[in-house]
Amino acid sequence: MNSIHITKDKCHILYDADYIGQVDDAFFDPEHWSAQHRLLRELPGRGTTVFVKHGDKVLALRHYHRGGVPAKLCRDRYLWLGIERSRPWREWQLLKALYQRGLPVPRPVAARICRDSLSYRGDVVTEVVEGEPLADWLGKKRLPSTLLASLGRCLRRFHDEGVFHADLNARNILLDEAGKVTLIDFDRGELRNPAESWQRANMERLKRSLEKFRRQQRHFAFDDEDWKALLRGYGGAD
Numbered sequence: 001m002n003s004i005h006i007t008k009d010k011c012h013i014l015y016d017a018d019y020i021g022q023v024d025d026a027f028f029d030p031e032h033w034s035a036q037h038r039l040l041r042e043l044p045g046r047g048t049t050v051f052v053k054h055g056d057k058v059l060a061l062r063h064y065h066r067g068g069v070p071a072k073l074c075r076d077r078y079l080w081l082g083i084e085r086s087r088p089w090r091e092w093q094l095l096k097a098l099y100q101r102g103l104p105v106p107r108p109v110a111a112r113i114c115r116d117s118l119s120y121r122g123d124v125v126t127e128v129v130e131g132e133p134l135a136d137w138l139g140k141k142r143l144p145s146t147l148l149a150s151l152g153r154c155l156r157r158f159h160d161e162g163v164f165h166a167d168l169n170a171r172n173i174l175l176d177e178a179g180k181v182t183l184i185d186f187d188r189g190e191l192r193n194p195a196e197s198w199q200r201a202n203m204e205r206l207k208r209s210l211e212k213f214r215r216q217q218r219h220f221a222f223d224d225e226d227w228k229a230l231l232r233g234y235g236g237a238d
Contacts, residue, residue: 001096012083014092015110019127020054028061028112028123051128058128059109064088064121064187077119086113088122091186095126098163104154104182129182131174135213138170142221145229147179152233154181155206159199164192168202169209203234 002017008025015023026032033039033052040058043049048063064087065076083089092111099107106126113122134151137143151173158165165172166188174182192198207227214220 001100003096010116011112011114012089013110013112014089016096016108019107019109023110025112027110028063028125030061033061059125060106060128061123061125063123076121077116078122080115080118080120083113086120086122087187088113088124091124091189094186094189094191097191098161098186101161103158103161103163104180105186106182106184126184129174129176129184131176131180131182133171134173134175135170135209137175138210138213138220138222139217140221143226145226147175148226148229149233150179151175151181152230153236154183155203155230156234156236158183159202160194162191162194163189164198165189165202168206170206170213171209173206203231 001019004015004017006013006015006023011025013023013025030039030042030048030050030052033050038053040051040053043051043060048065050061052059052061063076064078066078078087080086088111092108095105095108098105106129108124108126110125111123113120155168165183165186167185168183172183172185174184176182210222210227214222
C-alpha cells in the first residue's frame with residue numbers, strides 16, 4: 001500500500017496510490033459523483049455516507065459529523081490539534097495497519113482534512129465490502145451457533161492484536177452470505193496493549209447493543225444462549 005500525502009491550500013489529502021491514481025477535492029464531493037451518474041445511494045444516520053461507483057469497485061465516502069449536544073453547536077467541525085491527531089488521519093492510518101495485517105476490515109482508500117483557523121472538517125473513503133450488518137441478519141432469522149462462535153473467534157483475533165474498536169455494536173459488524181465477518185467504522189479506534197479490562201468492556205458494549213435491538217424489535221433472533229455461543233468462540237472453543 002503506497003500512501004501519498006498531498007497538500008493543497010488548507011487541505012491535506014492522504015490516499016493509496018496503489019489503488020487510485022490522482023485524488024483532488026472533487027473526489028470527496030458527492031455532487032461530483034452524482035454529476036457523473038456514479039452516486040449509488042446515501043446511507044441514513046448521523047453522518048453523511050454515500051456509496052459511489054469507481055471502476056469495478058464501490059466506495060463509501062463518509063463525512064465526519066458530531067453527535068449529541070456538540071452537533072447543535074458545531075455540526076462537522078473539530079478542534080485542530082495537529083494533522084496526526086485528526087480523526088480522519090488516525091482512522092485511515094489504523095485501517096491501513098489492520099488491512100496490512102490481514103484483519104477483515106475495509107481497505108482504506110483516501111482521507112481529507114480541511115483546516116480553518118482552529119478547527120477542521122474531515123472525510124474518509126474506504127472500499128465497500130460485501131455483507132449486511134449483524135443487526136439486520138438477526139432481524140430476519142436466527143443464526144447458527146457455529147456462525148456465532150466464528151464471530152466470537154474473529155472478535156478475539158482483533159483483541160489479541162490489540163485492536164480497540166470505540167463503537168463495537170451490531171451495526172458495525174458485517175456478515176456476508178458465506179458467513180465472513182468484517183468490522184467497519186474505526187473512528188476513534190486505536191491499537192492498545194492487550195488487556196482484559198478494555199477487551200471485556202468492548203464485549204459488554206456489543207452485548208448492550210444486541211440487547212437494545214432485542215428490546216426494540218419483537219422478532220430479533222438473539223438471546224442469552226446465542227450470546228453464550230458467541231463467547232465460546234471468543235474463548236477459543238469450537
